[in-house]
Amino acid sequence: xxxxxxxxxxxxxLVSNDVNYLFEQYNQIQQFLVSCxxxxxxKILAQPNRNGNELLWYSPLPGEIKSIGLFSKSEQEKILNTxxxxxxxxxxxxx
Numbered sequence: 402x403x404x405x406x407x408x409x410x411x412x413x414x415l416v417s418n419d420v421n422y423l424f425e426q427y428n429q430i431q432q433f434l435v436s437c438x439x440x441x442x443x444k445i446l447a448q449p450n451r452n453g454n455e456l457l458w459y460s461p462l463p464g465e466i467k468s469i470g471l472f473s474k475s476e477q478e479k480i481l482n483t484x485x486x487x488x489x490x491x492x493x494x495x496x
Contacts, residue, residue, distance in 0.1 A: 402448055402459035405466045410454045424449040424456060437494060445487065 416423045423430070427448055434442045447458040460466050469477055 402461055404457055405447070405460045406458040408456050408458075410451075410456060413456055424451070434491075438491070442487065442491070 418426065427446065431446060431448075434445065444461040447460055450457045450459065469480055472480065
């Protein structure tokens with residue numbers, strides 16, 4: 402895995418489930434995705450790691466990672482359509 406993004410915990414709105422932050426439950430969420438969904442989902446999440454007051458995000462995917470805003474409008478639309486289709490599939494199964 403390689404670092405592709407970092408953010409301050411002061412700038413990142415933490416999401417919690419009961420008493421735990423979701424970024425702290427990465428392994429459980431990743432295991433759930435791998436066990437319930439086909440191959441495209443096994444590498445859908447970036448892995449967060451806390452380093453003091455920062456969250457460091459690591460990618461399991463090879464190749465360059467860039468902001469969606471750096472793609473052409475047609476590529477952005479394709480990326481968003483793929484994202485929405487995968488999100489819908491997850492919501493349908495987990496609903």
